[in-house]
Amino acid sequence: MGLINAVEAIVSHSFEEFQKSYELKCACDQCKEDIQAIVLNRIPPKYTSSERGQLFVKSLYLNTQLQSDILKELMSAAIIVEQNQHHVTVEETRQ
Numbered sequence: 001m002g003l004i005n006a007v008e009a010i011v012s013h014s015f016e017e018f019q020k021s022y023e024l025k026c027a028c029d030q031c032k033e034d035i036q037a038i039v040l041n042r043i044p045p046k047y048t049s050s051e052r053g054q055l056f057v058k059s060l061y062l063n064t065q066l067q068s069d070i071l072k073e074l075m076s077a078a079i080i081v082e083q084n085q086h087h088v089t090v091e092e093t094r095q
Contacts, residue, residue, distance in 0.1 A: 006057035038077035
């Protein structure tokens with residue numbers, strides 16, 4: 001299995017749910033990945049080397065306070081990315 005940061009799957013799932021209630025200014029892959037990267041850099045990683053460990057880490061994030069923390073970080077990251085997009089837009093490629 002190798003080492004994995006179990007928080008990545010949690011953030012990815014939380015981001016999918018977040019998008020259902022928050023309309024992103026830009027929903028391109030680059031912006032979505034930037035949002036998730038910011039969140040992952042702000043939340044402590046939880047590395048594991050087994051499926052059992054991965055399930056244990058996921059169970060920790062059933063805590064409503066931790067879910068709230070992730071949601072808060074997603075909102076903050078979405079605002080940062082919206083104000084600082086660094087991808088090329090269609091309009092820029094036409095110039």
